[in-house]
Amino acid sequence: MKILVAMDDSDFARQALNEAIKLAKYESSELVIMTVIPHMGVIDELPLGFVEKLKKAGAKILKEASKKAEDEGIKTTEILEEGVAPADNIITCAEEYQVKLIVMGHRGMNAKMERFFLGSVAFRVISHAPCSVMVVK
Numbered sequence: 092m093k094i095l096v097a098m099d100d101s102d103f104a105r106q107a108l109n110e111a112i113k114l115a116k117y118e119s120s121e122l123v124i125m126t127v128i129p130h131m132g133v134i135d136e137l138p139l140g141f142v143e144k145l146k147k148a149g150a151k152i153l154k155e156a157s158k159k160a161e162d163e164g165i166k167t168t169e170i171l172e173e174g175v176a177p178a179d180n181i182i183t184c185a186e187e188y189q190v191k192l193i194v195m196g197h198r199g200m201n202a203k204m205e206r207f208f209l210g211s212v213a214f215r216v217i218s219h220a221p222c223s224v225m226v227v228k
Contacts, residue, residue, distance in 0.1 A: 092120040095190040097181050097216070098152050099126060103196025107227040108156050111194040114225075115165045123188050124156045125170040127177035146171065178215035186221050193224045 153169040174180040
């Protein structure tokens with residue numbers, strides 16, 4: 092069985108990872124660990140190297156999460172993507188990797204901003220995922 096863990100650099104995501112590791116150990120599952128960095132498109136005002144910094148930060152999140160899981164004997168796959176709407180990337184990844192469960196925090200790094208917009212990443216994933224979703228508080 093494959094479990095997808097959606098990661099960012101938030102405490103909620105780290106708690107989701109902990110829960111996914113427990114489940115993976117119990118179910119002898121593989122973890123697909125994913126992070127989505129914002130797609131900036133062509134924005135002239137961005138400082139030189141900004142997107143590369145985002146990619147490095149995303150790669151660091153993945154490496155730390157994978158190490159934690161692998162230290163527990165769990166096989167991992169790391170996925171770093173760019174996207175305008177992270178929920179869409181998560182849903183597409185779940186479909187492509189045929190995961191049976193998505194585990195994610197109920198809020199991410201932009202939790203303060205999410206209050207001002209209709210819906211959140213977790214809500215969109217729950218609404219459109221091709222599999223079950225576990226939301227960790």
